Amino acid sequence: MTEKTQNNHQKRQQKLKEKVDERIASAQDEKGVLQVITGNGKGKTTSGFGMVIRCLGHGMQAGVVQFIKGQWDNGEKNLLSNIGVPFAVMETGFTWETQNKEADTIAAQQTWQQAKLMLQNPEIDLVLLDELTYMLSYDYLDIDEVISTLENRPAMQHVVVTGRGAHRRLTEIADTVSEVRNVKHAFDAGVKAQLGFDY
Ligand code: ATP
Ligand code: MG
Numbered sequence: 001m002t003e004k005t006q007n008n009h010q011k012r013q014q015k016l017k018e019k020v021d022e023r024i025a026s027a028q029d030e031k032g033v034l035q036v037i038t039g040n041g042k043g044k045t046t047s048g049f050g051m052v053i054r055c056l057g058h059g060m061q062a063g064v065v066q067f068i069k070g071q072w073d074n075g076e077k078n079l080l081s082n083i084g085v086p087f088a089v090m091e092t093g094f095t096w097e098t099q100n101k102e103a104d105t106i107a108a109q110q111t112w113q114q115a116k117l118m119l120q121n122p123e124i125d126l127v128l129l130d131e132l133t134y135m136l137s138y139d140y141l142d143i144d145e146v147i148s149t150l151e152n153r154p155a156m157q158h159v160v161v162t163g164r165g166a167h168r169r170l171t172e173i174a175d176t177v178s179e180v181r182n183v184k185h186a187f188d189a190g191v192k193a194q195l196g197f198d199y
Contacts, residue, residue: 030156031155031156031175032153032154032155032156032157032158032159033158033159033175033176034150034158034159034161034173034174034175034176035051035158035159035160035161035174035175035176035177035178036133036160036161036162036166036170036171036174036176036177036178037160037161037162037177037178037180038133038162038163038164038165038166038171038177038178038179038180039164039178039179039180039181039182040164040180040181040182041180041181041182041183041185042180042182042185042198043180044162044163044164044180045076045130045131045162047160047162047178047180048128048130048160048162049064049076049128051126051128051158051160052064052076052080052085052126052128052160055125055126055158056083056085060125060126061123061124061125061126062085062124062125062126062127062128063085063086063087063088063118063121063124063126063127063128064076064077064080064085064086064087064088064127064128064130065087065088065089065111065114065115065118065127065128065129065130065132066087066088066089066090066130066131067090067108067111067129067130067131067132067134067135067163068090068130068131068134069089069090069091072193072195072199073199074089074199075195075196075199077089086118086124088111088114088115089111090107090108090110090111091107101138104138104140105140108135108138108140108141109140109141112135112141112146115127115129115132115149116149119149119150119153119157119159120149120153120154121154122154122156122157124157125156125157125158126157126158126159126160127153127157127158127159127160128159128160128162129159129160129161129162130162130163131162131163132146132161132162132163133161133162133163133164133165133166133167133170134163134164134165136167136170137165137167143167143169143170146170147169147170147173150173151173161174
């Protein structure tokens with residue numbers, strides 16, 4: 001690298017650093033953040049659990065509510081329940097093969113009651129509401145109630161909601177919304193769900 005290239009690089013980096021520093025200095029608010037992770041690509045639930053681990057790693061409290069009972073043994077639940085993280089799973093009712101709307105609605109409501117307890121508890125710093133979006137698209141939960149519970153949660157509590165097809169009202173009140181796009185997925189090439197990777 002010539003001296004001139006090095007100087008130009010340094011100048012560009014300096015300018016970039018000034019801009020980033022300026023933006024960091026101007027972001028001064030502190031609040032519980034509501035994040036929605038939606039879209040058709042793989043990585044929504046695992047991203048939510050990444051945030052749970054991050055939170056726990058700082059000695060903070062996290063709680064997890066899963067609105068879909070997985071078909072397989074749940075690696076995250078095995079680990080986190082063992083270390084005392086409150087973990088509620090919608091054990092009965094809704095799966096992808098759902099047939100009985102009434103039973104599913106009851107199960108969703110029961111699970112939502114557990115979520116509500118967490119969303120009213122200021123001791124819990126972060127709540128993961130995994131696959132909540134489907135409970136709204138299937139009308140198992142009342143959107144007004146979900147929105148008002150989220151809006152009235154403890155001011156410093158973070159919430160992560162995952163699932164495809166997030167309701168517009170949910171993304172409207174969220175602070176951070178990410179959409180995971182499906183570029184390709186091993187399943188489409190015939191690879192079955194892999195232990196320790198997909199569940
Ligand atoms: P993960 O739990 O791996 O982060 P996710 O939460 O983004 O995935 P879901 O829609 O909740 O995705 O589906 C969960 C399961 O379906 C996982 O086993 C995942 O590998 C698989 N999956 C996710 N996206 C796709 C896709 N686009 N095609 C096929 N299978 C998928
Ligand atoms: Mg998921």
